Amino acid sequence: MAAESGGARPRVVILGAGFGGLSAAKALRDAACDVLVIDRRNYHLFQPLLYQVATAALSPAEIASPIRSILSRQKNARVLMARVSGIDVAGKMVHLQDGRDEPFDTLVVATGARHAYFGHDDWATFAPGLKKIDDATDIRRRILLAFERAEATDDDAERKALLTFVVIGGGATGVEMAGAIAEVAHWALADEFRVIDPTQARIILVEAGPRLLPAFPENLSEHARRSLEKLGVEVHLGRAVERCDASGIVCECVRSQRNDRNVGRRPPQGPNCARCL
Numbered sequence: 137m138a139a140e141s142g143g144a145r146p147r148v149v150i151l152g153a154g155f156g157g158l159s160a161a162k163a164l165r166d167a168a169c170d171v172l173v174i175d176r177r178n179y180h181l182f183q184p185l186l187y188q189v190a191t192a193a194l195s196p197a198e199i200a201s202p203i204r205s206i207l208s209r210q211k212n213a214r215v216l217m218a219r220v221s222g223i224d225v226a227g228k229m230v231h232l233q234d235g236r237d238e239p240f241d242t243l244v245v246a247t248g249a250r251h252a253y254f255g256h257d258d259w260a261t262f263a264p265g266l267k268k269i270d271d272a273t274d275i276r277r278r279i280l281l282a283f284e285r286a287e288a289t290d291d292d293a294e295r296k297a298l299l300t301f302v303v304i305g306g307g308a309t310g311v312e313m314a315g316a317i318a319e320v321a322h323w324a325l326a327d328e329f330r331v332i333d334p335t336q337a338r339i340i341l342v343e344a345g346p347r348l349l350p351a352f353p354e355n356l357s358e359h360a361r362r363s364l365e366k367l368g369v370e371v372h373l374g375r376a377v378e379r380c381d382a383s384g385i386v387c388e389c390v391r392s393q394r395n396d397r398n399v400g401r402r403p404p405q406g407p408n409c410a411r412c413l
């Protein structure tokens with residue numbers, strides 16, 4: 137049944153209990169209003185450490201905190217676990233997927249962002265994004281299973297492929313992921329296998345732009361590149377991935393302005409082309 141608005145105190149409904157939604161709720165702690173925080177999950181996710189879950193350094197529970205506990209002392213705040221399916225702005229009503237409605241006087245929409253494939257949505261099957269716990273545990277499963285399957289196979293080419301990890305995108309998440317995979321391969325798992333040598337795993341970071349971490353000052357980009365290379369990551373700049381499927385990736389050589397779409401053949405342009413990775 138729909139809750140009723142129209143009491144003496146204004147009703148503020150906040151959609152999403154990420155950093156944005158929780159900050160808004162906390163800022164209203166002493167305000168003369170009733171706050172309702174709606175999230176499809178019952179926990180707040182600390183996204184900056186997702187890559188640690190993806191590389192088995194942390195467990196999911198270590199980066200998830202119950203929204204109810206976070207707001208338990210805030211008397212004017214109530215938490216509702218539900219998925220929002222629509223908003224009627226004129227009617228001041230939030231529609232929930234389970235059929236209920238919640239009225240509001242003021243609405244804060246803080247439902248976050250999804251990762252983008254820059255027009256290549258078909259890559260999702262082969263290259264999962266990293267926004268949710270499920271994404272992180274899926275990546276972790278893929279990474280750890282790759283080592284297990286490499287240990288089990290008798291086929292050298294398959295083993296080599298299984299021990300090659302490609303991270304697309306040299307922003308903060310890509311840099312963190314590549315570094316963390318290198319640490320897993322070159323340190324954490326170094327002595328755990330008998331057939332394969334995990335330290336021989338290739339970790340390749342591909343970035344279309346001329347430097348890593350484009351949002352940061354240039355000297356930090358260079359520092360990040362050197363640090364990754366020390367960890368054993370191959371950093372390839374100026375290369376845009378144009379295809380990604382079960383057999384691997386194909387890059388366009390941005391630096392040489394070459395856009396060779398004959399993806400089946402080894403290109404002739406030498407080591408500057410990412411297709412020769």
Ligand SMILES: Cc1cc2nc3c(=O)[nH]c(=O)nc-3n(C[C@H](O)[C@H](O)[C@H](O)COP(=O)(O)OP(=O)(O)OC[C@H]3O[C@@H](n4cnc5c(N)ncnc54)[C@H](O)[C@@H]3O)c2cc1C
Pocket residue numbers: 151152153154155156157174175176177179180181182183184185186187218219220221246247248249266267308309
């Ligand atoms: C891997 C990774 C690493 C990062 N590292 C850093 C870093 O080092 N430093 C930094 O400053 N930032 C970092 N960020 C960015 C930072 O985490 C985000 O900017 C921040 O989490 C965004 O907060 P938000 O509240 O806008 O959205 P979110 O945290 O995404 O929260 C949105 C909430 O809305 C809920 N929601 C969405 N849709 C619905 C719906 N239909 N119904 C109900 N609820 C819904 C979700 O369940 C979620 O709880 C990182 C992000 C990622 C993914």
